[in-house]
Amino acid sequence: MKQCWAEAAEQRPSFDEIFNQFKTFNKGKKTNIIDSMLRMLEQYSSNLEDLIRERTEELEIEKQKTEKLLTQMLPPSVAESLKKGCTVEPEGFDLVTLYFSDIVGFTTISAMSEPIEVVDLLNDLYTLFDAIIGSHDVYKIRILKYREIK
Known part of the structure; x- marks a missing residue:
């Protein structure tokens, strides 16, 4: 795909080269280019979902660490007010x-x-x-x- 975007036309693959590349992706099976592209997009989407899930878990762990540190440094009522975005009146x-x-x-x-x-x-x-x-x-x-x- 990146080769097809090349600025210089001579660096872009021909349709025959693209077709041959798709044949190798499909391991010689007869499928059309659209099916192959959709399959690749599904795989990319699945990988992206896994990556997002991993990053979300990492973010949740860091959030828990931050909340634990906050509650260790401040009284619980103050920590809760700050987490909610409220101002804390001095006591x-x-x-x-x-x-x-x-x-x-x-x-x-x-x-x-x-x-x-x-x-x-x-x-x-x-x-x-x-x-x-x-x-x-x-x-x-x-x-x-x-x-x-x-």
Whole structure:
């Protein structure tokens, strides 16, 4: 098909060449060009549908990741309002508690451990912490502060 669109006429295939190409596509069977073109269009359409289905699944996975991240960063009511495109009014609270934590000896621990061991340690620690605060009516905002070690 692309050869038929060539700007220079001498680069375009002749009807006999096109007919011979269709014969090879049809493996020698006697079919007309329209049937062959329709079959090829059906195959293209089917492939396109499969590709769209795969991309839709990938998009849905990414959407779920985004929603999970949003709900981890913001209170659920704020996340829902933002997803709906609504504005979020600021809220005031009479009582707020700030908790700052530091892992004593973390620099030494991380220097003496494999990277995966450090990740496992932090994962276990924060999973336990999340489980404890999950049983209370609180909302957690995690702010990590990194220091450059010289």
